[in-house]
Amino acid sequence: MTTAQASGETRPGGRTARTRQAVLAAVFEELGEGGFAALTMEKIAQRSGIHLATLYRRWRGVEGLVCDLLTGLSADVPLPDTGTxxxxxxxxxxxxxxxxxxxxxxxxxxxxxxxxxxxxxxxxxxxxxxxxxxxxxxxxxxxxxxxxxxxxxxxxxxxxxxxxxxxxxxxxxxxxxxxxxxxxxxxxxxxxxxxxxxxxxxxxxxxxxxxx
Amino acid sequence: MTTAQASGETRPGGRTARTRQAVLAAVFEELGEGGFAALTMEKIAQRSGIHLATLYRRWRGVEGLVCDLLTGLSADVPLPDTGTxxxxxxxxxxxxxxxxxxxxxxxxxxxxxxxxxxxxxxxxxxxxxxxxxxxxxxxxxxxxxxxxxxxxxxxxxxxxxxxxxxxxxxxxxxxxxxxxxxxxxxxxxxxxxxxxxxxxxxxxxxxxxxxx
DNA sequence: AGGTTAACGCGAGCAACTTCGCGTTAATCG
DNA sequence: CGATTAACGCGAAGTTGCTCGCGTTAACCT
The missing domain is CATH 1.10.357.10 (Tetracycline Repressor, domain 2)
Structure with missing residues (x-):
């Protein structure tokens, strides 16, 4: 109990972030080829190199994956200001x-x-x-x-x-x-x-x- | 070979139509309670009284069921004609x-x-x-x-x-x-x-x- | 540097969904 | 009215998708 990290801490840095990025990138690319219909957990596991069980643990399923991807979708569209x-x-x-x-x-x-x-x-x-x-x-x-x-x-x-x-x-x-x-x-x-x-x-x- | 009904004829009358109606009605009601998320083939089988295997044979899955229901959805909305x-x-x-x-x-x-x-x-x-x-x-x-x-x-x-x-x-x-x-x-x-x-x-x- | 423990890799095991083969029912026609 | 055969009922087998337990890796802290 001397340590501060104690119990259920989350650990967002390093590897965790890297796998997340790899997985979401794989999902995004996979969506380009065949859309949501062809989006299988197993395909994403193969493409990203992350194990199937890990995907289920962190994202529950394909729904969770696409949801996470949506939130990470940066607003590429700037706010116009032409005057009228x-x-x-x-x-x-x-x-x-x-x-x-x-x-x-x-x-x-x-x-x-x-x-x-x-x-x-x-x-x-x-x-x-x-x-x-x-x-x-x-x-x-x-x-x-x-x-x-x-x-x-x-x-x-x-x-x-x-x-x-x-x-x-x-x-x-x-x-x-x-x-x-x-x-x-x-x-x-x-x-x-x-x-x-x-x-x-x-x-x-x-x-x-x-x-x- | 003397008969006219011969080979692979479809048989739309009577029982077939009755089961279709029972199933589609069950789907429609089931959609009211919990929506598409709760729409299970088994629930439809129970509610309609039609066997599960029959549902899979005729409609392939829930997608086929809702599609069939959509086509049967009569245009309840009449074409307005007010003059303007x-x-x-x-x-x-x-x-x-x-x-x-x-x-x-x-x-x-x-x-x-x-x-x-x-x-x-x-x-x-x-x-x-x-x-x-x-x-x-x-x-x-x-x-x-x-x-x-x-x-x-x-x-x-x-x-x-x-x-x-x-x-x-x-x-x-x-x-x-x-x-x-x-x-x-x-x-x-x-x-x-x-x-x-x-x-x-x-x-x-x-x-x-x-x-x- | 060294210890602690999230997060991950791995394979087996479980559960739900889907399909198959066969016997039965009831439309359709002579 | 009787024969034929789609369509259905039934249970079991097959397949897919998901979860669990355990050992390993690598962040985070002192």
């Missing part, structure tokens, strides 16, 4: 389209959505992940409100959901390619809808919008 | 929202999307199913074009995709309830976008738009 909302929307929309041109990223989203249907833990992760993104990119809208470009009670999160929705419809339902045309039409549509006041706050609840 | 496109869009949007208030329907869509990620056959089914629906409800837009309400080269299928997208985003990504507010904002947004000409045909291809 329609341009910001267009830039962001194009960036999303480019983002999903990569089969590995596309398959990753498919995988997490599929996992979320089966596993409540994955569902929570997915929800919070996109909520954070919506909040982050919602700054575009907040700035536009401050500039007086759009109605003052425009809800940034609704706008960002509207911007993303067509892409995920294309990915998951229509199951077609995410092409530049989709990016353009989506940006145009959202801008028109925002101007028309389609995304006002508290459509369902009444009152108490902050008077700041 | 914005009203038609609003009525249809509300109908979709009501449609997905039923947990069984919601879980069914989740299940098929999840299955489509894993099974190419389910993916094809999903794509064609929604393509047919888009084509069907696209008549709303075609009529509006004929009335001169919207730009002549408005693409009906794009409009219908735009109308559906926010609901599936809510269902699959945000994983929240489909509330009336979503229906209203979606209808308003799509109408504004259509007026702004966001959904013109052949954004990606050049030239040769038909001169009628």
């Amino acid at each position: 909302l329609p341009e910001d929307l267009r830039v962001l929309s194009r960036a999303i389209a480019v983002f999903y041109r990569d089969d590995r990223r596309r398959s990753l989203i498919e995988a997490v959505v599929s996992a979320a249907v089966r596993d409540p833990q994955a569902a929570t992760l997915l929800r919070t992940f996109f909520a954070e993104r919506s909040e982050l990119y919602g700054r575009l809208v907040t700035r536009a409100v401050e500039r007086g470009e759009v109605p003052a009670d425009t809800d940034p999160e609704q706008v960002m959901a509207a911007l993303g929705a067509p892409f995920y419809y294309r990915l998951l339902i229509a199951r077609g390619a995410v092409d530049p045309a989709l990016a353009e039409s989506t940006a145009t549509a959202v801008w028109a809808a925002v101007r028309a006041g389609a995304y006002k706050k508290a459509d369902t609840a009444d009152g108490t919008h902050d008077g700041r | 496109l914005p009203e038609d869009l609003r009525v249809l949007s509300r109908a979709i929202a009501v449609f997905y208030r039923d947990d069984r329907r919601r879980s069914l869509i989740e299940a098929v999307v999840s299955a489509a990620v894993r099974d190419p056959q389910a993916a094809t089914l999903l794509r064609t199913f929604f393509a047919e629906r888009s084509e069907l409800y696209g008549r709303l837009v075609t009529r509006a074009v004929e009335r001169g309400e919207v730009p002549a080269d408005t693409d009906p299928e794009q409009v219908m995709a735009a109308l559906g997208a926010p609901f599936y985003y809510r269902l699959l990504i945000a994983r929240g309830a489909v509330d009336p507010a979503l229906a209203e904002s979606t209808a308003t947004a799509v109408w504004a976008a259509v007026r702004a000409g966001a959904y013109k045909k052949a954004d990606t291809a050049d030239g040769t738009h038909d001169g009628r």
Whole structure:
């Protein structure tokens, strides 16, 4: 009891981090070849060189793996700031389209959505992940409100959901390619809808919008 | 060889149809309680009273079951015809929202999307199913074009995709309830976008738009 | 440097899912 | 009405996926 490390300490440095990186890299590459359907624990073990039992111990299964990969997916898409909302929307929309041109990223989203249907833990992760993104990119809208470009009670999160929705419809339902045309039409549509006041706050609840 | 029924004939009448109906009903109810995650072949066998081996023989697995159920899902949503496109869009949007208030329907869509990620056959089914629906409800837009309400080269299928997208985003990504507010904002947004000409045909291809 | 103990490698063992062969039931037709 | 044969019921066998116990490696601390 003289030592400080005592009982159940976690040990994140060195080897642990290295195996994690190797495994997640293997998952990402494997997703590129055959998608989630072909994603077997055994294949990942082979490709990463990490033993099968270790994978099950740390990640429980393929659901856990893709979830971990999603959280580690850095926000490669920068926050646009062109000065006007329609341009910001267009830039962001194009960036999303480019983002999903990569089969590995596309398959990753498919995988997490599929996992979320089966596993409540994955569902929570997915929800919070996109909520954070919506909040982050919602700054575009907040700035536009401050500039007086759009109605003052425009809800940034609704706008960002509207911007993303067509892409995920294309990915998951229509199951077609995410092409530049989709990016353009989506940006145009959202801008028109925002101007028309389609995304006002508290459509369902009444009152108490902050008077700041 | 004198008989006409000869070799490998299928036999759709009577018992076969009855078991199919019993099984699909069991799947539908089971989806209501616990969703796709809790959908086990054995549970369906118990609830429907059909033997496990029969289920595997006819449907291969849970993916096949939910796919069959989707195709049998009759179009309960009628085609609106109020006289103006914005009203038609609003009525249809509300109908979709009501449609997905039923947990069984919601879980069914989740299940098929999840299955489509894993099974190419389910993916094809999903794509064609929604393509047919888009084509069907696209008549709303075609009529509006004929009335001169919207730009002549408005693409009906794009409009219908735009109308559906926010609901599936809510269902699959945000994983929240489909509330009336979503229906209203979606209808308003799509109408504004259509007026702004966001959904013109052949954004990606050049030239040769038909001169009628 | 040396001790302690997470984290990993390894193979066997367990459990759930899926399929197979055969006998039985009930559509379909002469 | 009687013959034929899909489709189904039944239990057992086969396969896959996952877990467990134990020995080994290498971080972390003094």
